[in-house]
Amino acid sequence: TAVLAAARLLAEGAEGEEGLGELAILDIGGATTDVHSVAKGDPTEPGLVKKGLPEPYVKRTVEGDLGMRYNASTIVQVAGEEFFSEDWSNSEIDLHNSVSRFVRNPETLPESEEDKTLDVNLARAATRFAMERHAGRIETTYGPSGSVYIQYGKDLRGLKTVIGTGGPLIFGSAPDLIIREALFSEDNPFSLCPRNPRFYIDREYLLYAVGLLSEKEPLEALKLGKKYLKRLNNHRA
Template identity: 45%
Template sequence: MNAYLLLDFGSTYTKLTAVDIEKEEILATAKDITTIETDIMVGFNNAYENLMQKLEGKEINFVKKLACSSAAGGLKMIAIGLVPDLTAEAAKRAALGAGARVLNVYSYELTNKEVEEIKNSNLDIILLAGGTDGGNKDCIIHNAKMLAKHGVTLPIVVAGNKIANDEISEIFDNAGMFYRVTDNVMPKLNVLNVEPAREEIRQIFMKRIVEAKGMSNAENFISGILMPTPAAVLKAARVLSEGTDKEDGLGDLVVVDIGGATTDIHSIADGEPSKPGVTLRGLQEPFAKRTVEGDLGMRYSAISLWEAAGTKKVQKYLCEPSIDIEACCKYRAENIKMVPKTDEEIKFDEAMAKVATDLAMERHVGYIESMYTPMGVIYTQTGKDLLDLKCLIGTGGVLIHSDNPGTILKAGTFNMEDPTHLKPQNPDCYIDKTYILSAMGLLAEDYPEKAIRIMKKYLIKV
């Protein structure tokens, strides 16, 4: 039997998925703790042994072994742009869409202090942008000179004003720096063009970052590490939404991924106004958009989740006034491998998950504002309108192990108490019960139709 072995070297767990290509079935899944501190193959071998036990009695020929990774913190980047709300924001969105964790965003001309801060950060890649094509080129050239002057050795993706590219290439060549030049992330005012930068980031991740993270041992076993894990999830979401010529997709959708450190939201939708008489303002939204909320996690970020939400909001979902919310969040932050066992612990985790979903969706979607003019009231929309979104898909441990995952996802839907945020009104809710989204993002590189059909088969409607 020919099969694909799809791997996710996660920050906490290494997850394996065996797929029968012909029958389009999940043969088995397995996971074990990721062992990045010693040898990543130790955790993999444990998971692989578990997987093969489940496949005992079947003759399996793994024709391909593909992987994604967020081990050792995943892909960590900074973005540099010109204006905070424009090219700097465009660079940030390109980095997030590539599956990166954006540690900081810098605007205008870099100072000596800022470049030293960049040098001392635990980074993988720098995305250097700034200026529309034909616009301001002085800022991005200044920033290139500053990075060269201070001896920054990180890979740099240049995605700014194209008329500055020749001079930047000369600066970096003379300094012996590793860089790649690609299309401007914002060639015209408020117009995004993030895909070329995303692809360059992915290529650098595959060629250089994997080796730097001590994953070269894994490269001997697998066919290749294709992308960061969040990029694989975004790829799966996009192909499931859009479909192909041969297989229909599900239409506009959102994936809510609740983890121990972050809550990630992926939306696949143009987000145009759904109501008449509403005008768009601000930076164009990417069709495939990812946001990462580093203060909304179930373990590492439990305290910051409580701080961001406040006691009243957690209590609204918990409905247990006697529980010390601050103490429970602190306990989880100090015991990151805690697995809830009692009813009280489970209820508290689910209340945290509802808060994370609520706030992460609020930050991801667009919002409506009213303005009074001599002609009457006008309404403007900033960000994406997801009111008519069809599908809401949940993944992450707290959702997968919950007996009531639908109630957690519903916390991220439209609420008349907050009518200005354009959250989905009546979506169908699905759960990625078998952790297959990242695996299907990998499979979609070779077999998009098969990946879509497998996701339709294994995503569970709630």
């Protein structure tokens, strides 16, 4: 896809212009939430044994149940109502009715404060579960010598750059809150999500165009992509 081509270009650079190094791109849409990574994903700590099919260096996953509109009700099911309860526990507006309205009218843009809060939390949940599914995981097995830690999939804990794109991140009110959900969490210690990356936002919605342009003019595409990435500084250490 064009965004995957943009991811590779931004990671590797072109014609003497330095890229950003190994990275991931999170793309939150109304129908799906996609994650693209350009990274080897090798174990980042001693003692891990890598198993399973080899992971592609350039990888894309598409989560069809994590779309912000068409699958909003599924996001609530996946995340659990408790994920939304803090913001809705004292509200007179019913969570499920509001989510159903988004599903019935996928072109809906959030206008009320309640809708804006719901939109942010749907995006937060989509980000968390899309990244956890894309990244690898650690499982523990036991043998004659004791515990053995097995890595399945990519270890992205050392990834230095995560780029966010899609409506909630570009036009929403809280891109920093949303993209932070891509980080490794002690709540899921066996997930291999990024620990402390730099965060950028595709502020002009240009990654798709960058990917298309990269086929003919890779250097110009790279410069364009880097120019319009907005750095977010307020992320969790």
